[in-house]
Amino acid sequence: MAFLTTFFCPEGGHFALALACALAFMQGVLPLIGLRRADSPLTALARPLALSQCLALLFAWVCLIMASLGDDFSLKLIAETSAINKPWAYKIAGLWGNHEGSLLLWVTLLSLWCAGLALLPGQSTTRPEKLPDRLRARILALLGLVGAGFQLFCLTTSNPFLRLWPVPADGMGMNPLLQDPGLAVHPPLLYSGYVGFAVPFAFAISALLEGKADTLWARYMRPWVISAWALLTLGITLGSWWSYSVLGWGGYWFWDPVENAALIPWLTGTALLHSVLVVEKRNLLQGWCLLLALATFAFSLSGTFLVRSGILNSVHAFANDPARGLFILGLLGLYGGGSLLLFAIRAPSLASSQSGFAPLSREGALLLNNILLCTLCAVVLTGTLYPPFMQLLLGRTLSVGKPFFDATTIPLTLPLLAVMGASMALPWRQARTDRLIPRLAPALLVTAGNILPAFWLFSTPLAAFAALLALWVISSALLDLIFRLYALPEGNRQLHRLPRSLWAASLAHIGVGVTILGLCGMAGSQERLIEAKPGTHTTLAGRDWELTALTPHHGPNYEAVEAHLTIRQHDAHGPLLAELEPQIRLFPQQGQKTLHVAILHRPLEDLYAALGSVKEEHDPQGQSHYSAILRLHENPLASWIWLGGIIMALGGGLHLLPSRRRLMHSARKARS
Amino acid sequence: MRLTRRHLLAALPALGAAGLGIGFVRMLHGLNQGHFDPRAINTPLTGQPVPGFPALPPLPDAPGLPGLTRENFQNIKKPVLLSVWASWCLPCVEEIPFLRQLAASLASDATPLELWGLCYKDQPARAAHWLEQAGHPFTRLGMDQDGQGAIDWGVTGVPEAFLIMPDPQAGGRIVWHGTGALTETIYQTQIIPHLEAKP
Numbered sequence: 001m002a003f004l005t006t007f008f009c010p011e012g013g014h015f016a017l018a019l020a021c022a023l024a025f026m027q028g029v030l031p032l033i034g035l036r037r038a039d040s041p042l043t044a045l046a047r048p049l050a051l052s053q054c055l056a057l058l059f060a061w062v063c064l065i066m067a068s069l070g071d072d073f074s075l076k077l078i079a080e081t082s083a084i085n086k087p088w089a090y091k092i093a094g095l096w097g098n099h100e101g102s103l104l105l106w107v108t109l110l111s112l113w114c115a116g117l118a119l120l121p122g123q124s125t126t127r128p129e130k131l132p133d134r135l136r137a138r139i140l141a142l143l144g145l146v147g148a149g150f151q152l153f154c155l156t157t158s159n160p161f162l163r164l165w166p167v168p169a170d171g172m173g174m175n176p177l178l179q180d181p182g183l184a185v186h187p188p189l190l191y192s193g194y195v196g197f198a199v200p201f202a203f204a205i206s207a208l209l210e211g212k213a214d215t216l217w218a219r220y221m222r223p224w225v226i227s228a229w230a231l232l233t234l235g236i237t238l239g240s241w242w243s244y245s246v247l248g249w250g251g252y253w254f255w256d257p258v259e260n261a262a263l264i265p266w267l268t269g270t271a272l273l274h275s276v277l278v279v280e281k282r283n284l285l286q287g288w289c290l291l292l293a294l295a296t297f298a299f300s301l302s303g304t305f306l307v308r309s310g311i312l313n314s315v316h317a318f319a320n321d322p323a324r325g326l327f328i329l330g331l332l333g334l335y336g337g338g339s340l341l342l343f344a345i346r347a348p349s350l351a352s353s354q355s356g357f358a359p360l361s362r363e364g365a366l367l368l369n370n371i372l373l374c375t376l377c378a379v380v381l382t383g384t385l386y387p388p389f390m391q392l393l394l395g396r397t398l399s400v401g402k403p404f405f406d407a408t409t410i411p412l413t414l415p416l417l418a419v420m421g422a423s424m425a426l427p428w429r430q431a432r433t434d435r436l437i438p439r440l441a442p443a444l445l446v447t448a449g450n451i452l453p454a455f456w457l458f459s460t461p462l463a464a465f466a467a468l469l470a471l472w473v474i475s476s477a478l479l480d481l482i483f484r485l486y487a488l489p490e491g492n493r494q495l496h497r498l499p500r501s502l503w504a505a506s507l508a509h510i511g512v513g514v515t516i517l518g519l520c521g522m523a524g525s526q527e528r529l530i531e532a533k534p535g536t537h538t539t540l541a542g543r544d545w546e547l548t549a550l551t552p553h554h555g556p557n558y559e560a561v562e563a564h565l566t567i568r569q570h571d572a573h574g575p576l577l578a579e580l581e582p583q584i585r586l587f588p589q590q591g592q593k594t595l596h597v598a599i600l601h602r603p604l605e606d607l608y609a610a611l612g613s614v615k616e617e618h619d620p621q622g623q624s625h626y627s628a629i630l631r632l633h634e635n636p637l638a639s640w641i642w643l644g645g646i647i648m649a650l651g652g653g654l655h656l657l658p659s660r661r662r663l664m665h666s667a668r669k670a671r672s
Numbered sequence: 673m674r675l676t677r678r679h680l681l682a683a684l685p686a687l688g689a690a691g692l693g694i695g696f697v698r699m700l701h702g703l704n705q706g707h708f709d710p711r712a713i714n715t716p717l718t719g720q721p722v723p724g725f726p727a728l729p730p731l732p733d734a735p736g737l738p739g740l741t742r743e744n745f746q747n748i749k750k751p752v753l754l755s756v757w758a759s760w761c762l763p764c765v766e767e768i769p770f771l772r773q774l775a776a777s778l779a780s781d782a783t784p785l786e787l788w789g790l791c792y793k794d795q796p797a798r799a800a801h802w803l804e805q806a807g808h809p810f811t812r813l814g815m816d817q818d819g820q821g822a823i824d825w826g827v828t829g830v831p832e833a834f835l836i837m838p839d840p841q842a843g844g845r846i847v848w849h850g851t852g853a854l855t856e857t858i859y860q861t862q863i864i865p866h867l868e869a870k871p
Binding site: 250311325329340343344345347348385389397398530531 | 676678679682683686689690693695696697698699700702703708759760762763765766768793817818819820823
């Protein structure tokens with residue numbers, strides 16, 4: 001053990017980080033020189049350099065984790081965010097809940113993506129569909145350049161390995177709000193998504209440098225877009241889940257700049273996901289696809305880093321330091337601005353096929369999807385940047401919130417859903433209306449048949465309308481699978497014989513529909529704020545909610561009061577539905593109170609209770625009585641919002657598995 | 673090389689990014705110099721005249737409860753206690769018993785004070801329900817649904833309260849600004865002295 005702590009000491013981590021930075025520079029420069037000179041030894045260095053850079057960063061992580069577990073408060077980072085009595089799992093997970101640690105996580109994830117690229121089997125005669133070595137070397141080199149810049153940033157302005165003197169006896173402890181299992185997984189997932197879009201970015205730069213973006217290029221790039229997209233989807237889903245279940249405000253999305261910062265690349269990433277298909281199948285829209293690949297990564301970078309610079313007013317922002325902000329802006333200018341400049345110079349001369357573009361075709365629907373998604377993205381971007389720009393230009397403080405975003409995003413989302421349902425049934429090139437109508441009729445019938453139930457079940461006409469569109473998306477995705485099944489030759493009509501990509505697309509679309517249904521349900525959520533003494537009954541959403549007791553509760557590093565709520569169907573004598581135990585926790589070390597929300601998830605609704613505060617009153621006999629302020633919610637279909645997110649990501653994941661046909665193909669090749 | 677429409681179109685993203693970049697650089701510069709702060713809401717306005725703010729409409733279907741405008745403060749005869757609240761906020765519910773009690777005492781004796789409300793980012797239906805429960809403590813109520821009024825007043829959160837003294841020249845002067853739920857103690861120790869200090 002002693003040997004381990006000496007070996008993985010903070011200085012070792014610091015050295016590993018510096019080494020990784022040097023390796024990243026080499027990974028960025030040497031293969032490019034090799035490619036230019038047609039010198040294959042230098043080119044072949046890309047893969048080993050990427051792997052060793054990744055190992056160096058993982059070593060740095062082991063050092064940091066050892067220091068955190070060993071309560072080494074001589075490290076500034078650990079003294080500021082950890083404490084002796086912090087549960088050990090959060091001693092690890094808490095490392096990325098701050099600026100320095102999350103930056104280290106960012107560069108490490110980038111190096112993991114590079115390692116993934118380096119380790120995957122390359123192109124060979126048996127695997128013609130894989131990435132050719134020269135393209136891979138160029139992409140690794142570009143990713144090395146990106147990584148090198150950010151590792152330099154990490155080393156110079158946000159070093160997690162800085163020492164502190166004098167050494168404090170105990171740390172300051174972690175923000176209790178961040179002490180949640182969801183938060184242990186949320187940043188790594190979200191960052192993997194953000195960082196993952198660096199790979200399509202490198203593909204786009206490579207295409208611009210070569211002056212060629214063709215169907216092959218799109219086919220090589222597509223799996224990387226999908227995997228980054230799936231991870232970003234999961235990350236956003238988890239973030240929204242965290243704000244619903246931990247912040248205790250009863251909502252799931254607050255249009256906070258940080259949330260928008262994740263949503264913007266998700267929107268462009270989704271557009272990229274679809275436009276790359278058009279390039280692959282029809283060799284159209286190359287310039288647009290390139291721009292989306294560049295923009296998605298530029299937005300990911302801005303999203304991760306602009307928030308830290310203090311420009312955007314957000315509840316999430318960590319330590320704001322304008323000196324760091326300038327460095328970040330420099331990097332953003334270099335990577336984002338530089339790549340857009342390259343685009344401005346090279347994109348006009350890109351070869352594009354001159355073939356026509358029928359409006360009623362798969363590519364037409366995908367183009368419409370791209371236009372709507374990018375408009376949505378522009379709207380969210382405007383809403384996010386409007387306040388700081390207004391203050392800069394006119395000196396006026398204002399806030400842009402839910403009313404603006406609701407009024408602008410909903411009218412764009414509804415046509416998007418309508419197109420989505422029809423798109424799967426449209427063939428490439430040119431659709432024939434006489435074939436299209438019977439194809440779409442069943443889904444239309446299902447939707448039309450549910451008009452009355454929808455308007456009866458959902459709280460507002462708008463929610464009902466959106467829910468019908470979601471139903472249209474889900475039913476057309478499911479029915480499309482059935483149609484394609486019947487298009488298979490007889491005897492082969494098994495669901496697993498359908499192409500994996502079809503399953504993936506259907507699943508992702510179903511996920512969107514499920515999420516939208518959840519949002520529509522949540523529009524009808526009911527809540528009540530009550531002041532209650534033990535024994536008080538309240539009626540909400542046809543249930544009887546009784547506060548039975550208020551009891552003290554001791555946690556590892558907090559003191560809490562727990563409210564015991566009994567929920568019965570109909571009235572006070574109805575069958576027992578649930579018992580909820582929300583807490584209010586006081587963390588003495590930080591002097592901070594947090595709500596610990598109690599939620600019962602049911603398939604069609606969430607029952608949600610938050611304990612706001614507890615009051616003590618003395619009666620004339622000197623006895624003390626407690627009363628509590630409680631917020632009770634009934635949230636219809638709430639869990640569907642996140643379930644849909646998971647289904648979308650699963651669709652993405654399914655796409656990445658090698659298809660059955662390809663597996664059989666390569667097996668046959670290997671045998672012969 | 674001839675410049676075509678394609679070149680212009682391809683240059684648009686770079687130009688847009690450059691514009692944003694210049695803006696960000698200026699903001700960062702302002703942050704360093706201290707004259708740009710996106711978090712700054714207007715600093716608490718104690719001692720200042722009532723700020724300019726957009727006219728806040730009344731609750732629909734609430735006869736006898738007019739809305740709130742800058743002009744209302746022009747001709748006040750009595751000091752005004754302006755309470756900023758929302759039906760979604762827990763401490764505001766804690767405040768209810770005291771506001772109810774204060775409103776009752778205002779109705780009965782000659783306490784020279786009016787109780788006005790500013791309802792921050794709330795749904796009218798919920799606000800109305802809340803008022804019903806609270807026993808209608810206010811004589812004026814402005815609905816500030818987009819939060820702009822609260823920004824102009826320098827509100828940092830709900831609940832908050834302001835005490836405004838009559839001042840015909842300035843159109844009302846803010847003499848006290850408190851954050852957090854109003855209690856009997858705060859009223860006795862912080863607001864009463866201002867009322868008694870009145871010449």
